[in-house]
Amino acid sequence: MDLRLFQAxxxxxxxxxxxxxxxxxNGRSKPQVHFYPHIIDFLGYVPFEVSEEILGGRIKAFRLTRGLSQKKMGKLLSVDGSTICSWETGQTIPYKRMIEKIVKILDNEAT
Incomplete structure (x- = not known):
């Protein structure tokens, strides 16, 4: 993409x-998560891969495309940010009622 824009x-x-x-x-730093929605909009595509075939991947994709940290996503679901991390990495699986809550949030945002 050549938009002829200066860094300024x-x-x-x-x-x-x-x-x-x-x-x-230059790869010296990575964008903070709150910049992700702007970057996605600017580029016109999602510049990272996340497997949405598993719940943890769906949670991570939802979170990143909305510019939410794990802590902020945790507040949305009333859990700790470290819990979000463990779900995204597959270290733990949410209990049934929490899965229902997560799916409801993910599905409502998609429509």
């Missing part, structure tokens, strides 16, 4: 500094 232009679009954009471009 992109920085203004993302409400951040030119140094931040340079860091992303």
């Amino acid at each position: 232009d992109v920085a203004r679009l993302f409400n951040t500094s030119e140094d931040t954009i340079t860091g992303w471009e």
Whole structure:
């Protein structure tokens, strides 16, 4: 994609500094999760792969595309951020009532 934008232009679009954009471009830093929705919108596609075939992947994809940290996603579901992490990595599986709550949130946001 060649939009002929300068780093200053992109920085203004993302409400951040030119140094931040340079860091992303050079791989010295990664965008914070709250920038992800803007990046996805800017690029026109999701620049990361997450397997949505499993619940943990669906949770992670939902969270990242909305710019939510694990802590903020945890607040949405009334659990700790570390619980979200363990679900996303497959270390643990939510109990049945929580799965129903998660699926309801994921499905409601998709419509």
